[in-house]
Amino acid sequence: MSRPECQFHLALGSRFENIELVQVVLDESLRRLACDDDTRYWVGIAVREAVANAIKHGNHLDPGKKVEIDLRVEGEDLIISVLDEGNGFDPGRVADPLQPENLLKPDGRGIFYMGKFMDGVEYRFRDGGGTEVTLRKRITSGVAIPERNQEGER
Amino acid sequence: MSRPECQFHLALGSRFENIELVQVVLDESLRRLACDDDTRYWVGIAVREAVANAIKHGNHLDPGKKVEIDLRVEGEDLIISVLDEGNGFDPGRVADPLQPENLLKPDGRGIFYMGKFMDGVEYRFRDGGGTEVTLRKRITSGVAIPERNQEGER
Amino acid sequence: MKIGVRQRQGVTVLEPKGKITIGSGDIALRDSVIEALDSGSRKILINLKDVSTIDSSGIGELVAAYTTVTNRGGKLKLVGLPPKVSDILQITQLVTVFEVMESEEEAVDSF
Amino acid sequence: MKIGVRQRQGVTVLEPKGKITIGSGDIALRDSVIEALDSGSRKILINLKDVSTIDSSGIGELVAAYTTVTNRGGKLKLVGLPPKVSDILQITQLVTVFEVMESEEEAVDSF
Ligand SMILES: Nc1ncnc2c1ncn2[C@@H]1O[C@H](COP(=O)(O)OP(=O)(O)O)[C@@H](O)[C@H]1O
Ligand SMILES: Nc1ncnc2c1ncn2[C@@H]1O[C@H](COP(=O)(O)OP(=O)(O)O)[C@@H](O)[C@H]1O
Numbered sequence: 001m002s003r004p005e006c007q008f009h010l011a012l013g014s015r016f017e018n019i020e021l022v023q024v025v026l027d028e029s030l031r032r033l034a035c036d037d038d039t040r041y042w043v044g045i046a047v048r049e050a051v052a053n054a055i056k057h058g059n060h061l062d063p064g065k066k067v068e069i070d071l072r073v074e075g076e077d078l079i080i081s082v083l084d085e086g087n088g089f090d091p092g093r094v095a096d097p098l099q100p101e102n103l104l105k106p107d108g109r110g111i112f113y114m115g116k117f118m119d120g121v122e123y124r125f126r127d128g129g130g131t132e133v134t135l136r137k138r139i140t141s142g143v144a145i146p147e148r149n150q151e152g153e154r
Numbered sequence: 155m156s157r158p159e160c161q162f163h164l165a166l167g168s169r170f171e172n173i174e175l176v177q178v179v180l181d182e183s184l185r186r187l188a189c190d191d192d193t194r195y196w197v198g199i200a201v202r203e204a205v206a207n208a209i210k211h212g213n214h215l216d217p218g219k220k221v222e223i224d225l226r227v228e229g230e231d232l233i234i235s236v237l238d239e240g241n242g243f244d245p246g247r248v249a250d251p252l253q254p255e256n257l258l259k260p261d262g263r264g265i266f267y268m269g270k271f272m273d274g275v276e277y278r279f280r281d282g283g284g285t286e287v288t289l290r291k292r293i294t295s296g297v298a299i300p301e302r303n304q305e306g307e308r
Numbered sequence: 309m310k311i312g313v314r315q316r317q318g319v320t321v322l323e324p325k326g327k328i329t330i331g332s333g334d335i336a337l338r339d340s341v342i343e344a345l346d347s348g349s350r351k352i353l354i355n356l357k358d359v360s361t362i363d364s365s366g367i368g369e370l371v372a373a374y375t376t377v378t379n380r381g382g383k384l385k386l387v388g389l390p391p392k393v394s395d396i397l398q399i400t401q402l403v404t405v406f407e408v409m410e411s412e413e414e415a416v417d418s419f
Numbered sequence: 420m421k422i423g424v425r426q427r428q429g430v431t432v433l434e435p436k437g438k439i440t441i442g443s444g445d446i447a448l449r450d451s452v453i454e455a456l457d458s459g460s461r462k463i464l465i466n467l468k469d470v471s472t473i474d475s476s477g478i479g480e481l482v483a484a485y486t487t488v489t490n491r492g493g494k495l496k497l498v499g500l501p502p503k504v505s506d507i508l509q510i511t512q513l514v515t516v517f518e519v520m521e522s523e524e525e526a527v528d529s530f
Contacts, residue, residue: 008175011163016442017186021162024178032171041472041503048474052441098512104486106479109511113475116510170331195392202363206330252401258375260368263400267364270399 007033007071014059014067014084019051022069026080029071033078035139042117043078043137049110050082050133058084058131073139077119081134088125161187161225168213168221168238173205176223180234183225187232189293196271197232197291203264204236204287212238212285227293231273235288242279309333311340319416320349325358328366337366341373341384350382351419355412357388362396370397374406383407387415420444422451430527431460436469439477448477452484452495461493462530466523468499473507481508485517494518498526 007029012018026047030040051067059065068083095102097109114121120136161183166172180201184194205221213219222237249256251263268275274290309332312323322340327333337354344352354370356362362370370386377384385407389397397403409415420443423434433451438444448465455463465481467473473481481497488495498520500508508514520526 007167008172009163009165010179013161018162019441020186021179021182024182025164025175028175028178032174045472045474045507048440052474052476056441103512103516104482106483106486107475109475109478112511113507173330199361199363199396202329206363206365210330257401257405258371260372260375261364263364263367266400267396 007073008069009071010069011066012069013063014055014061014065015063016052016055016061018055018067019048022047022051026069026071030078033073033139035078039137039139043080043135046114046117046135047080047082049114050080050135053110053133054082054084054086054131057089058086060086076138076140078137078139079134080137081132083130083132085129086131087129088123088131091123161227162223163225164223165220166223167217168209168215168219169217170206170209170215172209172221173202176201176205180223180225184232187227187293189232193291193293197234197289200268200271200289201234201236203268204234204289207264207287208236208238208240208285211243212240214240230292230294232291232293233288234291235286237284237286239283240285241283242277242285245277309336311336313340313344316353316412317416319351319353319419320344321353321355321412321416323355323358327361328359328369329361329363330365334365334369337369338372341376345377345380345382350377350380352377352382352384353409353412353415353419354384354386355388356386356390356393359390359393362393367396367400367402370406371402383419385409385415385418387412420447422447424451424455427464427523428527430462430464430530431455432464432466432523432527434466434469438472439470439480440472440474441476445476445480448480449483452487456488456491456493461488461491463488463493463495464520464523464526464530465495465497466499467497467504468501470501470504473504478507478511478513481517482513494530496520496526496529498523 008025010022010025012021023044026044027040030043051069054067055061059067065085070081072079094111095108097112102108111121114135118135118137122134124132126132162179164176164179166175177198180198181194184197205223208221209215213221219239224235226233248265249262251266256262265275268289272289272291276288278286280286309324309326309328314321324333324337328337341352374384387409389408397406409418420435420437420439425432435444435448439448452463485495496518500519520529
């Protein structure tokens with residue numbers, strides 16, 4: 001696919017309540033892509049974590065700052081990216097939540113969960129500000145994917 | 155409110171199925187704004203009509219062309235705008251579906267319904283292409299509007 | 309959207325379920341009306357009780373069905389209108405066009 | 420998210436319902452644990468059977484609750500884990516930390 005079709009692009013103010021908006025539109029999209037219940041659930045959790053981080057660490061809960069969510073299908077992969085207006089961080093310095101000294105910490109599990117529930121998690125930091133995390137999930141479940149069938153790829 | 159906060163901005167490819175995505179995110183937003191069931195239903199129908207027109211008449215069902223939906227609250231008004239990439243039309247020349255000669259026509263009721271279910275319907279045509287319809291609905295139902303309460307306007 | 313079809317005392321009863329909206333259900337409704345006509349039925353009753361949402365395209369399909377059935381010498385009636393479907397028909401003054409019946413029994417007897 | 424609180428044989432049973440996710444439910448859970456401690460309870464059981472979704476913040480609150488209760492000389496146990504809640508605890512190796520019981524009866528007896 002030379003021009004992958006974006007399924008949806010959603011922009012929201014930085015409030016935790018808005019995570020529910022992401023959830024409903026994501027769920028409806030995944031349903032349409034014939035994702036099974038489990039996939040929908042875990043992708044949903046991963047996206048919630050990414051959006052929560054964008055709202056909290058990226059935009060510091062400033063409701064005037066935008067979080068943008070983008071969902072598209074590329075080949076067999078579902079790609080969801082979450083963009084904030086923050087200054088980024090060093091993903092290499094994020095602690096491993098499985099280390100004994102971290103096991104009882106109340107936070108630090110979000111990125112770890114994203115990695116567990118998705119097939120790929122990549123951070124990109126834009127010049128001049130903006131953190132973008134791209135989540136990737138293989139969705140060849142043997143189930144028909146209506147979007148691609150329409151384009152005659154099978 | 156000098157800088158009205160956008161509740162959501164959603165961009166979608168021009169497929170009728172995508173109307174369901176608009177519906178879920180709209181419904182969740184209206185729920186949060188404490189709109190009652192009836193208001194949610196009729197605003198939902200009006201927005202469906204606007205998006206259907208954008209997909210069909212504006213973008214001629216080209217899935218690569220975008221429809222953008224924007225929801226915000228200004229004062230007591232809910233404002234929803236729908237933008238397509240089309241060449242526009244002359245709203246003054248749209249026939250009245252209540253005229254006896256139009257009563258049995260299979261189409262031509264969409265804009266009429268928008269007008270019935272909303273408090274305002276306005277068309278704007280951008281230079282270089284793009285039709286934007288802005289739907290307005292008074293939502294002072296005496297019910298608390300959480301978004302505004304948070305900003306201390308009441 | 310799914311459409312149930314059954315016969316009751318010589319009347320074909322069509323029972324659409326869910327949304328009759330653009331791109332989903334509008335065409336299915338049209339097809340099932342034409343199929344009923346093609347199979348010889350001239351008494352067609354659409355029971356709308358399980359319709360959750362109808363938009364202008366869905367209304368347009370009801371109107372088109374009415375015209376098609378009438379042109380082919382048949383009769384089309386409606387029954388089971390949920391309040392919101394009734395409202396939207398009313399708004400475009402289509403309740404005067406359609407014969408809207410109170411109950412399926414009454415409807416079937418009236419043909 | 421709502422949290423039910425009841426007493427059973429000297430054990431305070433907390434029953435959160437719905438989502439324990441960031442900005443909704445995470446704080447409520449914390450508050451109800453502290454309230455139980457403040458009112459003298461040292462045996463606290465969280466029954467998670469009605470929890471539909473938990474995210475890392477919710478998990479964090481469970482961990483914080485565990486630490487708080489332990490630090491104040493109490494015991495915190497979990498019961499009724501839906502499969503997905505169990506999975507997410509497992510993934511971050513927290514099933515070893517929490518005492519996860521099979522049934523509420525067994526849990527109450529075990530304190
Ligand atoms: N979008 C972001 N912008 C800035 N910093 C981030 C972002 N996402 C994650 N981080 C940083 O990475 C750390 C680990 O994130 P995470 O694993 O989700 O755990 P938690 O959010 O509970 O701290 C955060 O504490 C934060 O410092
Ligand atoms: N976004 C749009 N772009 C171009 N033309 C439009 C648009 N919306 C409406 N129109 C024009 O206005 C007419 C009436 O629209 P409407 O009342 O919704 O009825 P219908 O869509 O059934 O024709 C359409 O047939 C079309 O010519």
